[in-house]
Amino acid sequence: MGDGNSIRTLKEFSIPDYILLPGAENRGVYHVPACPVVVFINSKSGGQLGGELFVTYSSILNKNQVFDLGVHAPDKVLHQLYANLAKLKHNGDNFAAEIQNRLRIIVAGGDGTASWLLGVVSDLKLPHPPPIATVPLGTGNNLPFAFGWGKKNPTTDIQSVVSFLNHVKAAKEMKIDRRVTTLTEVDFGTILAWSAYLKLGCTQGWFLSSLFQSSSRNIAQLTKVKIMKRQGQWEDLHIPRSIRSIVCLNLPSFSGGLNPWGKPNRKKSIYRDLTLPYVDDGLFEVVGFRDAWHGLVLFAPNGHGTRLAQASKIRFEFHKGAADYTFMRIDGEPWKQPLPKDDATVVVEISHHGQVSMLATPLRHSKSMHDDDPSSPSVDHEEDDSSDEEDDSSEERRKFGAADTFKYPEEVDIAHLS
Incomplete structure (x- = not known):
């Protein structure tokens, strides 16, 4: 990942600190990323995969644009980011305006995690709300499957993550009720x-x-x-x-x-x-x-x-x-x-x-x-x-090979069956 092409590729997704952190110094940014992303990862999803994904994304992007949902609440992260963007745009920062217009969100977790992020983005009533891509990191992964991101848990190596980022860049935006x-x-x-x-x-x-x-x-x-x-x-x-x-x-x-x-x-x-x-x-x-x-x-x-x-x-x-x-x-x-x-x-x-x-x-x-x-x-x-x-x-039970007297043991909580 140390070659020039790889570095240029990652610049298409990276966001500088002065956009992410209020009060950070603007050291002069000239290249506008084609697909700036903010990444939210449920590090507890997918066994160890969530934690591994967090490490990989943090190593190839600005670590300040990658967030562990177990540590950072997404509503506070996005509220701070958009407040800073509004301030910078008010001061005539065209780069900040381009970041806001092109921003996309990646969320890695199960369907519950993805729905949580969708709710946060909607409830914050953000100007030009960013569209969301979902990394399948849960059990059902129905939301990623429905929008073409697959339903199998991903690999976490750098090459796979860069490939996913490129798919996010090329993805089509869709409205959903x-x-x-x-x-x-x-x-x-x-x-x-x-x-x-x-x-x-x-x-x-x-x-x-x-x-x-x-x-x-x-x-x-x-x-x-x-x-x-x-x-x-x-x-x-x-x-x-x-x-x-x-x-x-x-x-x-x-x-x-x-x-x-x-x-x-x-x-x-x-x-x-x-x-x-x-x-x-x-x-x-x-x-x-x-x-x-x-x-x-x-x-x-x-x-x-x-x-x-x-x-x-x-x-x-x-x-x-x-x-x-x-x-x-x-x-x-x-x-x-x-x-x-x-x-x-x-x-x-x-x-x-x-x-x-x-x-x-x-x-x-x-x-x-x-x-x-x-x-x-x-x-x-x-x-x-x-x-x-x-x-x-009784006929319905026979279709599935279950005896008429079949019952779940009392100690089994069927609410946790999926």
Whole structure:
């Protein structure tokens, strides 16, 4: 890496200290980098790979433009950087203006880490927000996969990192819908407890009823589901009796590249007023599965879910009686959600909340409304018939080789299964 060509290559990505550190001396900078980057790395992701990536990036770039997320909060880093850029531009620094216009962000971590960065960039309301490239360093790596960055953990040598930087330089900017998920507990019209999960892009909330409990064999027994289409009114979502779990998606895949709906049936799509799944149309896909453990369905031959609807908002209302809890997951992060034991209602709502910018390679699976050829994502199978009301759970278990009496041991927390 000591030859002249390599040094010139890295200059295309480097940012001088006086841009990054308020009060640092401007020693005279004349070359404007084509693709200045700020790098955020979750050093705890990917086993030792996160730490190794941090060392490699720090060795070939200015160490002050590479940040360990375990040490530096990204909102504080970006707030300081953009405040300094604003000050320099106000003083007539054209170089600072070019850095801001060309800046790109690299984030290395899992889907949760990437969603965190997307949320930070959106919430800061930065002038000319930088687009984000994702290094797959988690378990599912669904977000990197959807935008062409792969789903396997990367190698950490200098040559591989420089190659990734060059792909970032050549990548295309794409808008992606942002989602906000709120969880509210209401008792007689009074909000008792409220918490919000700001998760972007690959909002993957799935709501499970146990396949092995006869009292909760259908997701409709757990929750009442309502959807809103664009600027319309709330309407009840019909859920076939056979549906045991629901996934809400804004990407063409989930759980590391699994295709959830097979090949959309054109006639059914027209009848149900469904369009192709785009990441920037303000709508997300609502997909139902006949198995609470929908990952098993997708790994099975010809396995896929059923597109139930497209919506700009969806609301799940959980009431007393159906079950003590349900399992939920957002952007790869699972949790066990207690359900009401009295007259209270637990409400989970997912809604559209603006857009953020991603960087995508030619290998991307995500589709935009603004593509020159906005064709459907690559798919293999015909969509399931959602009108099928069959509810034979014993037959479903046999398909996956599970005995009728199969149960997970009590000490196994299925919230951590993926």
